[in-house]
Amino acid sequence: MVGLVRSEASAKKLMAKTKCSLEEVVISDVTQMQFENVGDDIQQNPWPRALDGTEAMVICTSAVPQISKLSVIKAMLKIPLNILAKKKAINFRDLVFKYKPGQYPGMVDYVGQKKQIDFAKKLGVKHVVLVSSMGVLDPNNFLNQIGKDKRGKGHGDILVWKRKAEKYLCLSGLQYTIIHPGGLVDTESGKMELELDVDDALMRNEKKSISRGDVANLCIAALTVSGGKSVSFDCIGREVPDENAHVRSAEDVFKDFLKTGKTADYRLGPASY
Numbered sequence: 001m002v003g004l005v006r007s008e009a010s011a012k013k014l015m016a017k018t019k020c021s022l023e024e025v026v027i028s029d030v031t032q033m034q035f036e037n038v039g040d041d042i043q044q045n046p047w048p049r050a051l052d053g054t055e056a057m058v059i060c061t062s063a064v065p066q067i068s069k070l071s072v073i074k075a076m077l078k079i080p081l082n083i084l085a086k087k088k089a090i091n092f093r094d095l096v097f098k099y100k101p102g103q104y105p106g107m108v109d110y111v112g113q114k115k116q117i118d119f120a121k122k123l124g125v126k127h128v129v130l131v132s133s134m135g136v137l138d139p140n141n142f143l144n145q146i147g148k149d150k151r152g153k154g155h156g157d158i159l160v161w162k163r164k165a166e167k168y169l170c171l172s173g174l175q176y177t178i179i180h181p182g183g184l185v186d187t188e189s190g191k192m193e194l195e196l197d198v199d200d201a202l203m204r205n206e207k208k209s210i211s212r213g214d215v216a217n218l219c220i221a222a223l224t225v226s227g228g229k230s231v232s233f234d235c236i237g238r239e240v241p242d243e244n245a246h247v248r249s250a251e252d253v254f255k256d257f258l259k260t261g262k263t264a265d266y267r268l269g270p271a272s273y
């Protein structure tokens with residue numbers, strides 16, 4: 001197994017966290033990924049040898065917004081007034097987020113995903129799992145506003161670009177599994193009952209979170225029990241009343257979902273998607 005990270009700093013963090021070796025890490029900015037063979041010499045790989053013979057790829061890159069320090073200071077200064085007015089101390093929507101130059105959603109979540117999908121084809125990968133996000137059908141979803149100014153200008157629309165990349169994968173000819181998780185939380189996996197559905201139906205739930213570990217287990221289930229089927233689905237975790245209660249494994253939940261024959265309908269959503 002090989003993990004791709006953007007920078008040396010991210011590689012060090014990953015190695016410290018997972019205790020993996022240097023050979024298991026590839027550093028590449030996906031927005032700049034190159035994968036042409038050098039001349040006619042098929043011996044010369046433009047990518048690390050560790051990637052040769054790759055059978056499956058899990059894509060979970062995503063543009064990372066940075067918080068504007070100025071907006072944090074402004075929000076802090078407003079706290080006393082908000083408390084006096086019996087409002088929320090900090091209004092999350094007052095905080096301003098920006099993407100680093102060249103690292104905004106159009107580049108990372110669309111160009112970067114497309115490059116990885118093309119790269120998968122080049123490597124002869126058989127199955128691509130793409131971790132996208134729930135809410136992709138709603139252009140007014142708050143996540144799409146991140147990176148834009150008050151007039152709606154600037155680089156944003158992360159879910160719009162994710163949806164476009166999903167469509168690219170669907171048309172790629174590769175076997176695919178597209179996973180739309182709700183909000184990711186760092187709780188222990190296997191503690192919540194997983195619920196899978198399609199087309200943002202789960203957005204109606206009050207609680208829409210899922211553990212990162214459960215999403216990872218769904219990725220593994222997709223690679224092991226899909227049986228040649230390509231599907232796209234949403235997922236959340238439901239709390240169970242008793243923490244010792246039995247919850248079905250990600251693999252069992254995914255197998256049952258496959259039996260329903262459901263998959264996302266890519267004709268839905270605004271025509272510009």
Ligand SMILES: NC(=O)c1ccc[n+]([C@@H]2O[C@H](COP(=O)([O-])OP(=O)(O)OC[C@H]3O[C@@H](n4cnc5c(N)ncnc54)[C@H](OP(=O)(O)O)[C@@H]3O)[C@@H](O)[C@H]2O)c1
Nearest residue numbers: 006010029030031060061062108131132133181182183184
């Ligand atoms: N967080 C949520 O609540 C949530 C909800 C639904 C779906 N998701 C999806 O779940 C996945 C993981 O989310 P997360 O919250 O764990 O995100 P995250 O921690 O921000 O991870 C995104 C990763 O993408 C990497 N990345 C960004 N730009 C890159 C580039 N140009 N080249 C190579 N790597 C790049 C980042 O690398 P660096 O560490 O170097 O920045 C980071 O490791 C994403 O697809 C996200 O859209 C997240």
